[in-house]
Amino acid sequence: MKWVGWVALCIGWGMPVSLLAVTSQSFQVSATITPGCLVASGGSNYGSLAFGSYSALATSTASVALANSVVLQCTPGVALSMTVDGGLYNSGGRRMQLNSGTAKVAYQLFRDAALSQSLGISQSVSVAYANANNITLPIYGRVQLPGNTPGGTYSDTLQVQLTW
Helix, strand or coil, rough: CCHHHHHHHHHCCCCCCCCCCCCCCCCCCCCCCCCEEEEEECCCCEEECCCCCCCCCCCCEEECCECCCCEEEEEECCCCCCCCCCCCCCCCCEEECCCCCEEEEEEEEEEECCCECCCCCCCCCEECCCCCCCCCCEEEEEEEEECCCCCCCCECCCCCEEEE
């Protein structure tokens, strides 16, 4: 017992102990970025197409762009696409229905301001964007008023689906 105590005492009093020290070492750092998109503003309301007010006898054509549209942000380079369903009153095409009756007025959707590229019912179309932090949906509408239409407010609700 005396011998063990003396060895412990000698080590504690400054006898050199040889230790191998590691002065540098490396480790890995990584992250996986999943490409995707998010709604930056607008929430669950993707906007509105408001054609305006007209006489019940009007036979004019009205065109509008999606107003108060949702703003999306996507990882740069993400291929974003959308589909728009036929709405609540789809019967051989999109229709708005008189809120206090059954009369309907047909309308069409387009994916360009020139109204040359139709946006078909549930047709998947690419959403082009230049700024990945400020993407709006390219939806434009046109209605040809039939004339002799019952007065009142006509409306429809459309479902938009985004994929990437």
